[in-house]
Amino acid sequence: MENSARLREFIQSFTHLIEQADNYEERIFVEGKNLLSELIRHDDWLPEEFAKPSVERYQQYLLYCDPLERFSVVSFVWAPGQTTPVHDHTVWGMVGVMRGAELCEEYQLCAEHQRDSATAGLRAIGSHHLPTGSVDLVSPRIGDIHKVSNALKDRVSISIHVYGANIGAVKRYVYDLHSGQIKPFISGYSSKVIPNIWDCSTAQASTY
Ligand code: FE
Numbered sequence: 001m002e003n004s005a006r007l008r009e010f011i012q013s014f015t016h017l018i019e020q021a022d023n024y025e026e027r028i029f030v031e032g033k034n035l036l037s038e039l040i041r042h043d044d045w046l047p048e049e050f051a052k053p054s055v056e057r058y059q060q061y062l063l064y065c066d067p068l069e070r071f072s073v074v075s076f077v078w079a080p081g082q083t084t085p086v087h088d089h090t091v092w093g094m095v096g097v098m099r100g101a102e103l104c105e106e107y108q109l110c111a112e113h114q115r116d117s118a119t120a121g122l123r124a125i126g127s128h129h130l131p132t133g134s135v136d137l138v139s140p141r142i143g144d145i146h147k148v149s150n151a152l153k154d155r156v157s158i159s160i161h162v163y164g165a166n167i168g169a170v171k172r173y174v175y176d177l178h179s180g181q182i183k184p185f186i187s188g189y190s191s192k193v194i195p196n197i198w199d200c201s202t203a204q205a206s207t208y
Contacts, residue, residue, distance in 0.1 A: 003045040008197040010039045011064050011073065014162065018070045025092050025139060025164075032094055032162060033135050040098040040133060040160055046075055047195050051099075053079040053156045059190040062168060064197075069166040074189070078102070078150035078157045086122065086147045086175040087185075091164040092139040095130070100150065100157025102130040107145040107175070120182050122175055130159075139164075145175065 013035050021027040039045075050061040059077040066072065078100070086107055095102070106128075110121035122145065129151060130136055138144050150157040161167075168189045173182050 004047075004195070004197045004199075006039060006042060006045040007063065007073075007195065010035055011197070014071060014073075015066065018066065025141060028092060028164070029094070029137055029139075033137070036094050036096040036135050036160065036162060037133070040096040040135075043098050046098070046158070046160075050075045050191065050195060051077055051156075051158055053077050053082075054190075055079060058082045058084065058150075060168070060187060061191045062189040062194055063160075064194060065166050069169075070164070072163050072166050072168070074161045074163070074167060076148075076159045076161055078159075080150060080153050080155060083149035084147055086145060086177060088140075088144045088173050088175075089138055089163065089167070090140060090144070090170060090172045091167070092141075093137070093161060093163045093167070095136040095138070095148070095159050095161050097130045097132050097134050097157065097159045099132065100152050100155050101132060102157055102159060103149045103151040104128050104130060104136055105147045105149075106143055107147070108143070109145070120175065120180055122177060122180070 014032065017028065017031050017035065050063060053059065061075045063073040063075055104127060106125050107122045108125045110123055138146060168187050171184055171186055174185050175182055
């Protein structure tokens with residue numbers, strides 16, 4: 001298989017799933033996890049420019065956004081030691097580790113938190129190690145607040161994320177564990193371009 005065909009076929013299959021699942025999150029998680037597991041099983045399709053770390057901060061490269069913004073696919077690239085702030089998503093998300101390993105620390109708002117308040121108490125509720133090939137899930141329904149780090153001290157880690165929206169445009173929140181402050185943020189993306197997965201000429205050339 002031509003390498004870019006992996007992402008193209010993933011996007012085609014995921015589009016069918018989104019059309020059929022009709023916002024039924026449990027189905028999206030069950031079937032979407034299988035599709036994402038298959039995509040990250042082969043680390044040979046992500047173009048170099050979407051796998052580049054930066055010394056400044058972890059990178060979030062948009063790989064694809066559904067035209068109706070029902071889902072987006074992003075490569076997260078972590079240099080050694082890099083970590084996210086504690087944040088939420090407000091939509092469903094899947095994190096598939098394709099290269100290296102990550103650490104996910106989970107948090108929960110304390111029960112007395114008032115919605116729309118600018119501060120909140122957060123409780124750490126656990127952490128888990130995500131080795132290459134694993135897929136983690138987040139959503140407001142199953143747990144949406146976490147902090148993610150590169151688990152490797154000496155190597156780049158890369159995960160492929162799928163979210164139930166154009167995630168770079170979603171207004172969501174970061175949480176300061178010490179002050180309890182909650183701040184809105186819109187992440188955007190690290191790149192101005194997306195991969196061209198639609199040029200099939202090299203794959204077709206061999207058949208002529
Ligand atoms: Fe996250």
